[in-house]
Amino acid sequence: MTTVRARVTILVSSTVLCLGSVTGTATAARMPDDPGAPGAAAPAPTPATPPYVDAARKSTQPVYDYADALRESVYVDTELDTDSDGQNDVVAVDIVRPRGTDLSGLRIPVIMDASPYYSCCGRGNESEKKTYDENGVIQKMPLFYDNYFVPRGYAVVGVDIVGTGRSTGCGDVGGKDEIDSVVAVIDWLNGRNTAHTADGQDVEATWSSGAVGMIGKSYDGTLANGVAATGVNGLKTIVPISAISSWYDYTRSGGVPYSDDYMPWLGGYVGHDSPACDAVRADLGDNDDDETGDYTSFWAERDYLKTASKVKASVFITHGLSDYNVQTNHFSQWWTALAKNKVPRKLWLGLEDHVDPFEFRRDKWVDELHKWFDYWLQGLQNGVMKEPMASIETAPDVWRDYKTWPAVNRTMPVPLSAGKLGAAGKGTVTVTDEPDLTEDDIVSDPSQVIAGRQMFLSAPLPAPIRISGTASVTLKIKADSTTTPVTARLIEYGEAERFSGIRRTDDSTCEGESTEYDDACYFTVEKLTTESDHGIVSRGWIDAAHSNSLSKPTPLTPGQWSTVTVPLRAQDEVIPKGRILGLAVTLSDTEWTTPNDTGATIDIDLAGSKLNLPVTSGKLTAPTKPQPIQVDITTPTHRPDLHDQEN
Known part of the structure; x- marks a missing residue:
């Protein structure tokens, strides 16, 4: 059985073909910006009324033909030389954007998924990878973001972080180099950096409004957290899904390691196979202090909580309450740090483990994500920030909204x-x-x-x-x-x-x-x-x-x-x-x-x-006499690592 949202769908032998689309004409003027909460960037302004905005719905509408979208692959310059070859690293960036905006001269916002997984492992439940045409230009971008948002007046950008995919260099697993490689792309989208095509021609992002929203699950969401913690101008919002806030807390708990030599292993799992990168990964193993469990400068560099006060972007966090891959302390400590800085934020907590809400609450998630990006990247006053702050799954497919989270600030x-x-x-x-x-x-x-x-x-x-x-x-x-x-x-x-x-x-x-x-x-x-x-x-x-x-x-x-x-x-x-x-x-x-x-x-x-x-009501009392309780159970016998479940 196949469910169709705003299109005709045909199911043949478990293969789904999607035909057609619903389009509309935007007729109303752009809504004024809402300054939001103190200390945070307001939604991005635009100088004209885009044709894809429907003021009555306060929503972007799919007016552009996705099949006719512009598809580009460029290489953004950096000041990094992580493989020590004497040449600065370049970051591969793949872009899908509506052709109609290019013809009209409209500048449009960007939805970005920066990832190490595009070549090695794939994205989403289907493990989709990027594919390219005979000229090396992006043909298929993983996940639904481009299919859904490009017709609605957004550019969708997939970034191979340094040391992965078609980028050069060597990654440092959550460290400054990886974060800076993404910042370089945001700088290019804002006219502060340079880029070129595969044949060396300079290319500018003249189509970009400069407003960027980052999204991604697991490692990708972790990069979004890290980039936001730099305070880079132009990053308006992030949507970290099951994301790490501190790599120390991902690899150990209070000095107790989860596993040995995880950082060099992960670097090899996602990164380039070369002697130069082998040397970088050897340094990761030499500096991780597995044998002591200590928090050192190595881990401080990968601790985004330390610079959470620099976050200017709004944040929409989602996490699974059963997640023992990226455990729940990651979202909670990040949430607390953002609250101290009065960052506009929203939270979804599902019962699931390391799973994207696209999988377990799809219709509502797509609608809410659409509203979130329309508000923060298009400046549409759709009321998303007046909704309850937290939405929590209390039983399978039963959700309850709350004004704030956590329910109590005391224990x-x-x-x-x-x-x-x-x-x-x-x-x-x-x-x-x-x-x-x-x-x-x-x-x-x-x-x-x-x-x-x-x-x-x-x-x-x-x-x-x-x-x-x-x-x-x-x-x-x-x-x-x-x-x-x-x-x-x-x-x-x-x-x-x-x-x-x-x-x-x-x-x-x-x-x-x-x-x-x-x-x-x-x-x-x-x-x-x-x-x-x-x-x-x-x-x-x-x-x-x-x-x-x-x-x-x-x-x-x-x-x-x-x-x-x-x-x-x-x-x-x-x-x-x-x-x-x-x-x-x-x-x-x-x-x-x-x-x-x-x-x-x-x-x-x-x-x-x-x-x-931390409880909201009631109290606990001790039994007046011993109570025999017999149980017969089976529980998980290992801690899943970042690569064990859907990336």
Whole structure:
């Protein structure tokens, strides 16, 4: 079955052909700009009323023929020489834009997806790659952006970041060189830089209004965050999807590495195969400090939170609450940093893991993205900034809007006692590291004594509670070693039908116009649920010596008390009445992380320990007597890396 949005669609043997389009004539004057929030760029002005603007709808309309669009491939100059060959690197830029605007002299805004994936791995659920005609000019641009937005008066630009695709040089995996290579393109689009064709002819972006919006998932969205954090002029908005805000936090948690030598591996996975680039990647491995887990200048260069105060672009964040590839701390800490700078922003949180909302909320996503770009790049006063700030999926395909996020800016301290959550305790409990303990072992039989695990259980909830924000666990510990990983899991117990993922179907929908070589039709997905007796609310890891400082760890003094805080991953979830919350504390976790130290024993002072829970209402109480809970479950046994799921 195929769903059609504003076109005729024919389904033949699971192949979708999209024919025709709906067009309209813009008749009204351009709406005045809205200055937006303090500290942020206003929507981009345009000097004339474009023919693609319908004032009655306050929307751009598809008036240009996509098949007749101008397609160009250029090379933007940089001041980089990342492969040390004595020649400055160039950045390959592919452009699709409406021919009608070129003939009329209109300057139009740009939607940009900068990526390392266009040649190596592909984009989207179908893993689409760029393809070129016999002259080396872009023929097919991945994803639906050009099919949908070019007929509506936008240029869509795909950038091969330095060291990838048809660009020269060597990438530095989230570092200054990669970010600067994208900034160079924005500078060219604003007349501040030069570019040339493959045969060396100079080319100017005389068609560009200078207003740029960046979008992309995973690495692409990460680049959008990094470029926005430079404060480059001309970047008006970004739409980071499942994006990294700090590469340190992507490769480790509080000093505990997720895996070894990830940065050089990723550089090789997406980048050029050459001796020069091998040397650059060797430097990445030499400087990543995997063996210590320390936060160094290497990671500071790749930490976009440090310069979030420079962000002038508006930001529309989307993230999956089940994402343990780019984990939820990335969107939450970026969101918090943007809020401090009063950046205009919007947030979508789905139940899914590392998935683009185009896959799981397609119709609404395309419409909302259209409104967002119309407002910030075309200056149309369509009310998008008057909508609720946050939209959150509370059950499969059930969404609720909120005025702000998180729901609370405070946490409720939940005391711990022996085996109980919600009552203050005395004395100590002991945890001895069991590196072979699996997550299935840890969360099963929560009322039983299991070596290597301390479980704390609440009484059944007397009313629903909403956990909204970032929880943490504060533990007063005495260890027999100078450091140890500490792992915490927050679990909710109770039989229920729970969301368990998505699966691609054989159905397609079409979002934009198609040609014989570039269709706008993409498979849909269906959401899966599973009957289970528990759900993991959040996880977290810390190396005890890094608890107070990631850059200057303080070794524990064996036999002396110290306080360690384990940050859990951000979450927004309503826990129904009658469920039981469990807090599991273990030491090293060899399924989700690659700890440097194992084998310790710690004592936990219950009176000095607590769960810090961001909740909107209700309270947690301890059970009056032990409650046997039997569970039989299977949970993920590894942390997926950036390349494991859809790019």
